[in-house]
Each structure stands twice: as C-alpha cells, then as structure tokens.
Amino acid sequence: MAGIGLVLIFMLAQATNNRALYERNYARLFTLNMVVAGLLMLVIGWMALRLWRRLRQGKFGSRLLVKLAAIFALVGVVPGILVYTVSYQFVSRSIESWFDVKVEGALDAGLNLGRATLDSLTDDLANKARVAGIQMSQVPDAGAALALDRLRAQLGASNAVLWSSNGQLIAMAGSSRFELTPDRPGLQQLRQVRVDRALAFVEGLDEAATPGGPSVMPSIKALAQVPRPGFELVGSEPRYLQISQPLPSAVVSNALAVQEANREYQERAVAREGLRRMYIGTLTLCLFLAVFGAVLLAVLFGNQLARPLLVLAEGVRQVAAGDLRPTPVFQGRDELGGLTRSFADMTQQLADARMAVERSLRELDAARANLQTIQDNLTAGVMVLDSGGAIMSTNPGATRVLRAPVAAFEGKPLAEVPGLAEFALAVQQRFEDFESDAAQHGLDHWQHAFELHARGGGVAHDAVSIVARGARLPGALRLLVLDDISEIVSAQRAQAWGEVARRLAHEIKNPLTPIQLSAERLAMKLAGKLDSPEEAVLSKSVRTIVDQVDAMKRLVNEFRDYARLPAAELKPVDLNALVSDVLQLYGSENAKVPVQAELDPRCPPILGDAQQLRQVIHNLLQNAQDATEGMAQAPNLPPVLIRTRMSDSGQRVRLIVQDSGPGFADPILKRAFEPYVTTKSKGTGLGLAVVKKIADEHGARVELNNRMGDGHVAGAQVSLSFAATGDRRAGPAGPDGGTTPAS
Incomplete structure (x- = not known):
C-alpha cells in the first residue's frame, strides 16, 4: 500500500507539470485510486466485522481489542481528517485562483461582440441584395x-x-x-x-x-x-x-483570435477540474492509508497485549464447557505466563476428580435406564404432576390409556390436553382431598374410577373406563397411575346381560304358552256363535295375541341362545362350503335383498364349530339385509356382499360381509358388540353380541367399520379373521374360478 501511494504521488507530481502526460494517464490514475480505496475499505470492513463477531460471541479480550482499535483509529483519523479538510480547501481554492473570472467574462463578451458584428454585416448585405x-x-x-x-x-x-x-x-x-x-x-x-x-x-x-x-x-x-x-x-x-x-480581414482575424483564446481557456478549465479531482483523490487515498495503518497497528498491538489473556480465557471456556483436556501454556516469564501454568495444573486436578464422578454417574444412568425401560413397557399409564397440575413426565402407557397426546403437553397443565379438562379437574380435587386427609387417616394413596370421552349416557366411539391411583412424591410432586379397565367393564356388561337373559328366558317363557293356548281356545269356542262384527273383532284380537306371543317367544329364544351359548367344538371346517350352504336359504325367491358371494378358492380350512359359524353368517346377512332394505325401495336394492379372502401369509382366512345401509354412528361403533346396543327400532341388540361371543370362542378377530365413498358413508362392513388349520384344501369355486354368485 505504501508503494502504491508513492507511485500515485509521483505520477500526480509529473501530471501537474506535464498536462499531456496527465491527460493520457488520468483515467488510469483515477481507476487505480478507486481500486486501492475499495481494497482498503474491504480490509477495514473485514477487520471491523471480525472485531464485531468476537464482541458478539463474548470472547475474552474483545472489548480490549475494540478499545485499542478505537484509540489508534482516532489517533490516525482525527489528525488525518483535519489535514484532509485543510488540504481540500487549499487545493480547491488554489486551483480556482489560477483562473480569473473576469478573463472568462471578457472572452465571452468578445465572442458575443464578434457574433453581433457578423450579424450586422450579413443583415446589411441581405437588405442590399433585396x-x-x-x-x-x-x-x-x-x-x-x-x-x-x-x-x-x-x-x-x-x-x-x-x-x-x-x-x-x-x-x-x-x-x-x-x-x-x-x-x-x-x-x-x-x-x-x-x-x-x-x-x-x-x-x-x-x-x-x-x-x-x-x-x-x-x-x-x-x-x-x-x-x-x-x-x-x-x-x-x-x-x-x-x-x-x-x-474585412481585421474582423476575421479578431474573431478567430477571440475564438481560439476562448477554446484554449475552456480546455484549461476542464483540465483544472480534473487536476482538482486528482489532488482530492490522492488526499483521500492518503486518508485511507492513515486509517488502515492505525487500525492495523491497533489490532497488532492489541493481539500482543491480549494473547496471554486469550489463552487463559480459552482454557476457562473449555473448563466451563466440561472439556478438561490439558490447556495450552503461554511461554513467557512474566506473571501472565505463570498464571496460565497454574491454571493448567488446576485443570488436570479437575479432570482426575471428574473421572471419579463419571464412574458414579454411569452407574446411576444404568439404573435410571433400567427403570425407564420398565416404565415404558408397563401397560399402565404413569404420570408425574406438579402441585399445580402441570405434566412433568409421562410414559407411553399414559398416551394409550387416556387416548390423548399427553407426551406433547409436558410442562403444561393436564387440563390443556384436548378432552381431559374435566378429568384434570377431578384428579386435582382428589389430590387435594387426599393431602388434607392423609395426615389424619394415615393414607399413602388414593384410588378412583373414571369414565373418559363419554357423551350421551356414557356411549362414545372412543369412551374409556380407567382406574386412577395417586400418591405423593418428594419435592411437592404427584404420582398418577392409570389402568384401562374398558375390556373388564365390557366383559362385566356381557356377563350381566347373560344373567339378565337367563332370568328373562326363565320368567317370561312359562306364561307364553298358556296365553297362546287360551286365546286359541277362546276363538274356537266362540266361532260361529257371534255376529259378524263381534266375530271380526274376536278374530283380530286373537291373531294379535298369537302374533305378539310369537314375537315374545323369539325374543326369549334370543336371550336364551345368548345366555346358554354352548362351548364351541372346534374342528376343521371349509368356510367356502359353509357359506355356499347357507346362501341356499337366501335365493331370490326367499330374500327381498339379493346376496352376492365372492369366495376365494385358495382359502384353507379353519378350526371352528360349523353350527355356531352358521349362526354367525345368518346374523350378519340378516343385519346387512335389514340395513340395505331401509335405504332403498325394491327392485333397486343393491346386493349384500359376502366375501372370503386368504391372507398373503396363508395363515389366516377373513370372512367379510358388506351392506349398502346407513352405517353406524360414531357413538355406536365402540359398543356395537355389547348386548342391547342397536340402531334398529325392533331389534334386541343381541345379534352382534352373539357374533362377538362366538368369535371369541373361536379366537377370531372381529372388526366393524363404515365404508366410505366420495366422502360419505356408503354402508357398513363386518369382518372376522380365523386362523387356518394348515390343511391347504381349496373350497368350491365359481365358473370364473373366483366368485360364486348366490342370487
């Protein structure tokens, strides 16, 4: 930079005395000035950016470097700006003084006089010519x-x-x-x-x-x-x-002389502006050189002063970050060098102590990992709450039991979890009651049953019954353990309904036969002895009694079948053959709603009770026909579809029944297999309960869901998945090898 500055000053001095040299090299000199000024600005900006970053990162010694840079910069910049201002004024006024304003005005007046003279001569000659x-x-x-x-x-x-x-x-x-x-x-x-x-x-x-x-x-x-x-x-x-x-020759020579003098004066005036710019540009470059040198000296001297402190600060930062490796030692004989060596000795002692602590922590982490593994694999939900009801920690079981993303709300109150506001309030009240009574009664925990997500009488598609147990933990924390007892409650309901069905079948069936016989005997005794109107009333009344008694008998039989369903005798059964046999009763001459079958000929035999499976098929087909019949009028009724499918693994066989009815409402889907849960006005709600009971006897998985089409419910689907026996015998196939139409 100093060499470039000397070259520029030399070229500028030569250009002052040699205008031709100045004019030839003006563009180059100006470009070189701009390039050098730009480079200096970039270097200074880069150094300032580095200082700013070190200051933002909080590195030790950054403030000292900034202060030193500011001091040296002020020492170089303030005098430089003063000299620059004085030199700028001197150069501007000195060059301007070389050119007299009166001379320029006289030249302009001479040019105007010459033009006026020529205009007068031309006008005179024009008049003479006219x-x-x-x-x-x-x-x-x-x-x-x-x-x-x-x-x-x-x-x-x-x-x-x-x-x-x-x-x-x-x-x-x-x-x-x-x-x-x-x-x-x-x-x-x-x-x-x-x-x-x-x-x-x-x-x-x-x-x-x-x-x-x-x-x-x-x-x-x-x-x-x-x-x-x-x-x-x-x-x-x-x-x-x-x-x-x-x-006139005098006029011509005077006009040309004035014109030439004015041209030369203007050329010199233009050169004056360029010369002034070149002097000012050189002064500006010198100012940049001074600033650059001041900042560079500030950084160099600041580094020399701050280097031992920076070494010590880096070691402190490593120790604060947990890095206890040996730190560098400043090779100096002054006090700062001794301080860095003492700090290195202290770091080594801390490293030895840390190794002992890490061994203890590894043992503690192993015990904590074992406890966390046990907690994560518990079927019960475990939650830790603070005194305000905020969730401190949870295990995956809590999400499964509560049917809510409680893990995503750690650090927030339990009441903010969607759908758990009432549950959180009840849990908070239980803890408060427990803490007030614990000292008096010596209790160590509390226990209570809750029904979550229940609407409209406790029926909802995601309703869950849980038992919650609470206890106190150190640090004003609270332990909440949750168990899902929905299956137990459902089994208890089924058992209760079985007992109800047995008692109803015993209490109701006995009086039905005497009632029917008495009505029929009354009709026989009075036949032909009454007038026509009375006889019609009698016949209608007797028929009503007999029909209602038959309906009551069917209801009692359904209760009896549900209560006394015998244990299944599992034997290899060809499901395709069993379906084809049952479909003979659902031909077009017997059924208002047609039934279509798609039987997979690859299906192997399953372990099942043929009689009970026949009852399952009957119940599912009748429910599907009832649902389809309520949606359309004959003869435009869509068929009920029954399918059999073998899984890809060949180890299970699925039985699927689909209808085109209205489907099930969301509150019914969860409890559709429980007794007395039905969507039909005349149904008992035992059909699907019997299907579920028989499926449980066969170890089959049963699923119920709505079929969707174009965003709307297009019907319902019930599917049962049976385990294959391993016998690969194929069932009957239709003409196309894939389906057997029944109607």
Whole structure:
C-alpha cells in the first residue's frame, strides 16, 4: 500500500507539470485510486466485522481489542481528517485562483461582440441584395451580365450571379466568372428566399479557424429573389440574385483570435477540474492509508497485549464447557505466563476428580435406564404432576390409556390436553382431598374410577373406563397411575346381560304358552256363535295375541341362545362350503335383498364349530339385509356382499360381509358388540353380541367399520379373521374360478 501511494504521488507530481502526460494517464490514475480505496475499505470492513463477531460471541479480550482499535483509529483519523479538510480547501481554492473570472467574462463578451458584428454585416448585405433584386427585375436575361457588373461595382461585392428558379446559371460578374462550376444555391435556400425574399449567411469562417485547413477567405453571401418584369407571361418563375462580399480581414482575424483564446481557456478549465479531482483523490487515498495503518497497528498491538489473556480465557471456556483436556501454556516469564501454568495444573486436578464422578454417574444412568425401560413397557399409564397440575413426565402407557397426546403437553397443565379438562379437574380435587386427609387417616394413596370421552349416557366411539391411583412424591410432586379397565367393564356388561337373559328366558317363557293356548281356545269356542262384527273383532284380537306371543317367544329364544351359548367344538371346517350352504336359504325367491358371494378358492380350512359359524353368517346377512332394505325401495336394492379372502401369509382366512345401509354412528361403533346396543327400532341388540361371543370362542378377530365413498358413508362392513388349520384344501369355486354368485 505504501508503494502504491508513492507511485500515485509521483505520477500526480509529473501530471501537474506535464498536462499531456496527465491527460493520457488520468483515467488510469483515477481507476487505480478507486481500486486501492475499495481494497482498503474491504480490509477495514473485514477487520471491523471480525472485531464485531468476537464482541458478539463474548470472547475474552474483545472489548480490549475494540478499545485499542478505537484509540489508534482516532489517533490516525482525527489528525488525518483535519489535514484532509485543510488540504481540500487549499487545493480547491488554489486551483480556482489560477483562473480569473473576469478573463472568462471578457472572452465571452468578445465572442458575443464578434457574433453581433457578423450579424450586422450579413443583415446589411441581405437588405442590399433585396434592393438590387428589385432593380434587376426590369433587366432581361440578355442584358443581365452588364447589369450585374455595374451592381457588383456599386455594392463593392466580389461576385454577383443571377440564377433561374431551377438553379440554372443566367449571368455572373466578378471573380466567379472564371470558375467552371460556381457554387449554386441549394433547394432549401431557394425555398427560404421565396418566403423571406432575401437570405444572407457567412461562409468559410469555420474553415479559416481550423488549423491546417484550406486557406479560404471568409465571405458573406446574400441571396435575393428577382421578380419577372411586367411584360413577361403570367406565372413565370422568378430569378434569384446571389451576391458575395468578402469579410474585412481585421474582423476575421479578431474573431478567430477571440475564438481560439476562448477554446484554449475552456480546455484549461476542464483540465483544472480534473487536476482538482486528482489532488482530492490522492488526499483521500492518503486518508485511507492513515486509517488502515492505525487500525492495523491497533489490532497488532492489541493481539500482543491480549494473547496471554486469550489463552487463559480459552482454557476457562473449555473448563466451563466440561472439556478438561490439558490447556495450552503461554511461554513467557512474566506473571501472565505463570498464571496460565497454574491454571493448567488446576485443570488436570479437575479432570482426575471428574473421572471419579463419571464412574458414579454411569452407574446411576444404568439404573435410571433400567427403570425407564420398565416404565415404558408397563401397560399402565404413569404420570408425574406438579402441585399445580402441570405434566412433568409421562410414559407411553399414559398416551394409550387416556387416548390423548399427553407426551406433547409436558410442562403444561393436564387440563390443556384436548378432552381431559374435566378429568384434570377431578384428579386435582382428589389430590387435594387426599393431602388434607392423609395426615389424619394415615393414607399413602388414593384410588378412583373414571369414565373418559363419554357423551350421551356414557356411549362414545372412543369412551374409556380407567382406574386412577395417586400418591405423593418428594419435592411437592404427584404420582398418577392409570389402568384401562374398558375390556373388564365390557366383559362385566356381557356377563350381566347373560344373567339378565337367563332370568328373562326363565320368567317370561312359562306364561307364553298358556296365553297362546287360551286365546286359541277362546276363538274356537266362540266361532260361529257371534255376529259378524263381534266375530271380526274376536278374530283380530286373537291373531294379535298369537302374533305378539310369537314375537315374545323369539325374543326369549334370543336371550336364551345368548345366555346358554354352548362351548364351541372346534374342528376343521371349509368356510367356502359353509357359506355356499347357507346362501341356499337366501335365493331370490326367499330374500327381498339379493346376496352376492365372492369366495376365494385358495382359502384353507379353519378350526371352528360349523353350527355356531352358521349362526354367525345368518346374523350378519340378516343385519346387512335389514340395513340395505331401509335405504332403498325394491327392485333397486343393491346386493349384500359376502366375501372370503386368504391372507398373503396363508395363515389366516377373513370372512367379510358388506351392506349398502346407513352405517353406524360414531357413538355406536365402540359398543356395537355389547348386548342391547342397536340402531334398529325392533331389534334386541343381541345379534352382534352373539357374533362377538362366538368369535371369541373361536379366537377370531372381529372388526366393524363404515365404508366410505366420495366422502360419505356408503354402508357398513363386518369382518372376522380365523386362523387356518394348515390343511391347504381349496373350497368350491365359481365358473370364473373366483366368485360364486348366490342370487
């Protein structure tokens, strides 16, 4: 940078005394100045950015470096700006003083005077040419030469030429008569003469002002229109008179001298501005060099002073971050070097102590990992709450039991978990009651049953029954253990309904037969003994009694079948053959809703009780027909579809029944297999309960869901998955090898 500065100063000094050298190298000097200034700005900006980053990162010694840089920068910048300001004013005013404003004004006045003189001469010649044209209007073309010669002598002109309207030469007088091709006026000049009657202009002055140009004597040319004499034919074209008069040599030399002086003055004025810019640019570059040197010295000296402190600060940061490796030692004999060595010894002692602590922590982590593994694999949910009800920690079992994303709400109150606001309030109340009674009664925990997500009488698609147990933990924390007892409650309901069904079947069935027999005997005894109206009433009443007794018997039989369902005798059963046998009762002549079958011929035999599986198929087909019949009118009823499918692994066989009914509401789906849960107005709600009970006897998985189509419920689907026996015998196949249509 110092070498570039010296070169620039040398070139500037040479350019001051040699303007040609300055003009040739001005662009290069200016570009080099800008490049050097830009590089200096980039370096200074980069160094300032590094200092700012170190300061933002909180590195030790950053503030010291900033202060040193600021001090040195001020030491270099403030005097530099002062010198720069004084030098700027000196250069600007010194160069401006080289050029006098009065001289420039005098040159402008001389130019204006010369232009005014030329304008006066041209106007005078134009007026003379206009008068001469009127005089020449009476002169015929034959005598025009003599008249032109007299006119030239009278006006003191050098040439006089008479032109026709189409630019043809008629006559001439003066020196131009010796020229073969005298300059003829242009069409534009002739058109202007027709309008203004006369035209005058200066010719040859620019050529005379050009150095090395042709030696042409400047002159004034005037062009005037010459009207035709009165005896000429009407509409004939006018003639044009051209007069050339040389300018006075004194006027020409004075005008050229003033013009040349003004041109040179303007060139020097332009050079003055460039010279001023070059001086100012050089001063600016020197200012940047001073700033750069000041900042560079600040950084270098700051590093020398702060290096031992930075080494110590880096070691402190490593220790604070837990890195106890040996730290660098500053190789110096002063106090700072001794401090770094003492710090290295202390770090080694901390490392030895840390190794002992880490061994203890590893043992503690292993015990904690074992406890966490046990907790994560518990089926029960475990939650830790603080005194305000906020969730401190959970295990995966809590999410499964509560059917809510409690893990995503750690650190937030339990009441903010969607759907658990009432549960959180009840748990909080239980803990408060427990803490108030624990000291008095010596209790160590509390226990309570809850029904979650229940709506409309406790029925919901995601309803869950849980038992919660709470206890206190150290640190004002609370332990909450949750167990899902939904399956137990469902089994208890099923067992209760079985007991109800057994008692109803015993209590109701006995009186039904005497009631039916008494009604039929009453009808036999009174037959033919009553008038027609009374006999009709009697017949209608007896028929009603008999029909209702039959309905009660069917209801009692369903309760009896549910309560006394015998244990399944599992034997290999061909499910395809069993379905085909049952479908014979659902032909078009027997069923209002047609049934279509799609049986997979690859299905292996399953372990099952043929009689109970036949009852399952009947119940599912009847429910599907009832649901489909309630959605449309015959004969446009869509068929009920029954399918069998073998899994990809070949180890299970699925039985699927689909209908086109209204499907199930969400609150019914969860408890559809419980007794007395039904969507039919005349149903008992035992059909699907029997299916579920038989599926449990067979170890089959049963699923119930709605079929969706175009965003709407298109019907319901019940599927049962049975384990195969391993016998790969295929069931009957239809004509196409895949389906067996039943109707």
